Amino acid sequence: MSKAALMTGVTGYLGSHLAKALLKQGYSVVGLKRRTSSLHRVEALLSDIFLYDLEDLDYTVPFTDHGSVNIVIHTATCYGRNGESINQIAEANTVFPLRLLEAAIDAGTPAFLNVDTSLDKYLNAYALSKKQFAEWGRYFANAGRIRFLNARLEHFYGPGDDASKFTTHVMQSCQANVPELKLTAGEQKRDFIYIDDTVDALLTVLGKSDSLADRFTEFDVCSGQSVSVREFVETVHRLTNSTTKLNFGAVPYRDGEVMLAQADISKLKHLGWQPHHTLEQGLKLTMGA
Numbered sequence: 001m002s003k004a005a006l007m008t009g010v011t012g013y014l015g016s017h018l019a020k021a022l023l024k025q026g027y028s029v030v031g032l033k034r035r036t037s038s039l040h041r042v043e044a045l046l047s048d049i050f051l052y053d054l055e056d057l058d059y060t061v062p063f064t065d066h067g068s069v070n071i072v073i074h075t076a077t078c079y080g081r082n083g084e085s086i087n088q089i090a091e092a093n094t095v096f097p098l099r100l101l102e103a104a105i106d107a108g109t110p111a112f113l114n115v116d117t118s119l120d121k122y123l124n125a126y127a128l129s130k131k132q133f134a135e136w137g138r139y140f141a142n143a144g145r146i147r148f149l150n151a152r153l154e155h156f157y158g159p160g161d162d163a164s165k166f167t168t169h170v171m172q173s174c175q176a177n178v179p180e181l182k183l184t185a186g187e188q189k190r191d192f193i194y195i196d197d198t199v200d201a202l203l204t205v206l207g208k209s210d211s212l213a214d215r216f217t218e219f220d221v222c223s224g225q226s227v228s229v230r231e232f233v234e235t236v237h238r239l240t241n242s243t244t245k246l247n248f249g250a251v252p253y254r255d256g257e258v259m260l261a262q263a264d265i266s267k268l269k270h271l272g273w274q275p276h277h278t279l280e281q282g283l284k285l286t287m288g289a
Contacts, residue, residue, distance in 0.1 A: 158195030186230025
């Protein structure tokens with residue numbers, strides 16, 4: 001009998017890649033989506049996954065329809081990039097998954113895997129709302145209600161990622177040889193991780209969840225190597241042989257800018273995981289270079 005995974009964000013970039021990987025591992029995949037969600041990322045999977053529209057959904061239904069859900073995987077997120085209000089961001093990133101978490105507990109689902117952010121919670125409304133939900137996960141895990149796995153993601157990237165993301169914007173701009181790319185000074189350091197390594201890390205956590213001693217466990221999902229934003233951009237520029245002028249310093253740092261994001265992959269290594277792509281390898285695969 002196959003295991004069942006209930007996923008949010010299944011039509012998104014990370015969620016669609018993870019759904020594909022779960023199907024290959026023999027999981028039955030149940031996805032929650034909005035009616036307006038584009039299905040282009042999961043078009044090839046539609047005959048293999050079960051989809052529910054969130055509008056007016058009784059959250060108990062997906063659990064009862066599929067007998068026993070082994071894991072809920074929450075990848076959906078609202079970054080606030082489309083003019084959403086604070087209330088809308090909080091609803092999407094805190095209230096919605098909290099309702100789902102309570103439904104999972106009531107259904108007897110043993111584990112909840114949450115895709116969190118590595119950003120400081122006071123950087124913006126997105127980060128704060130994500131951290132608030134993670135704290136609710138800690139609360140229920142410490143009460144013995146469910147096993148809560150909190151995966152703090154760094155900057156993942158890969159082919160077909162959203163154009164609104166910084167990594168994709170830089171790659172597309174350099175490939176198109178736009179006249180100029182206005183950037184910050186680029187001294188801030190970030191950890192960039194290729195999409196396949198990201199999915200593999202989440203699957204590793206999922207596969208080893210029963211062996212974890214704590215009911216609330218956090219993992220940093222990253223490459224373990226921080227590079228400056230300037231180095232990232234210059235690497236893309238070099239690999240694409242771009243003629244785009246890189247105007248570093250034309251854009252000021254945002255308020256509260258984190259200058260060093262350095263995550264720890266020791267927990268994942270202890271579970272037997274390690275990244276398989278360097279930054280240059282991942283960029284070449286993403287851009288077809």
